[in-house]
Amino acid sequence: MKVLFAEDENDLREVIKKYLEFQGYYVDAVANGSQAVDKLSKDAYDVIIMDIMMPVMDGVTAMKKIREAGNTIPAIFLTAKSEVSDRIEGLDAGADDYLTKPFAMQELSARLRALYRRKRDYKTRTFTFGNLELDTESSELRAHNTIALSQKEVRLLCCLLLNSDKNMTADELLLDVWSGEDTSPDIVWMYISFLNDKLKSVKANSQINAYDSNSYRITEVRDV
């Protein structure tokens, strides 16, 4: 696992770098937010650990720039301050987790593992339901046949599969799949129609049913 580590205090930077390298991580260490943004634009990393208070460019500003550039790399903030507002600002800027100094090295290591695990599991997850299999990495829907799905169809089907024990309203689905997009709410039933025809075309033994005309749920069907 490749870690990018940004910390302005030289001693602390070296100690943590050595510790992480001893743990088997490959670590690139930089001294401020600007260098971190620069590094990330050139190289790929699995996780970034960043101090909040740094000269030249602080961690929150760097984090915002990283996310604005479309980078979804898991990020942990290190903060000397333990004020709530500081942590909120860091998380809102796009960090996934934080640690308040001083912290135990083992805890940093465990949080790194947790973040990396989550990223990997989410990316390669395969869902199964009845005879169907949804491979989110290759965007393929498989049952008797295989068919490709669009990114939106994958997300919509994921959302329905994760909530197969309850009815999902069109608003909930809209928020999950088309969050922040300027689109008509009718997009939901249209995509449900796409998915239902694709489920049929691979002979999946499940269908998405409409309840109260405005909520949906995926259920197994006996006769295909």
Next chain:
Amino acid sequence: MNIYGKYYNAMTRVMNSLVQNIEENSRKHEAKTGEKLFEHLRYRIKDENSMLEKLERNGLGQTTHNALRSITDSIGLRIVCLFIDDVYENIALIKSIPGCTVIKEKDYIQNAKPNGYRSYHMILDMLADEPDPDGNTPGHFFVEVQLRTIAMDTWAALEHELKYKRDIKNQELIVSELHRCANELASCDVSMQTLRRIIRG
């Protein structure tokens, strides 16, 4: 002498009559709905060399009887449609043609081949007022009909090219990418079908 012997002209008439029937069905459908039932209809009598090669490949003697009885695609039709539903509509209409019996059908649209191939195949037994190689009049003639969408046709064309080309670099990669394309084309075919249904209400 031609492998089809004295039956060649009868085969041509059987083929043309079936083609006329299918075209007539399409014309009626178009008059009623304003839409064509298919985009292309291609047909052929299997080329003599191909037939001789096929008989040999199957360990069969190169006789007229084998060409018309053991091999079932001496007469072949391919119907290419815009939408998946149109494929099934054509199938239903073909089955209603007088003198036509379906003796074998394989739905590779609902049961895609492992490499991604999709099409609907039918072997028809056409009863015609012609003598056949078994001495019957009216006689029986086999016709193979393949039905598919334009997307499936495009895919099959490329797969056919790959199959007959030797020593291709990255063969394995191309095969797997071709499979991915088959799944994406199928996805598009289904989405277009869904949208057409939504538009029509």
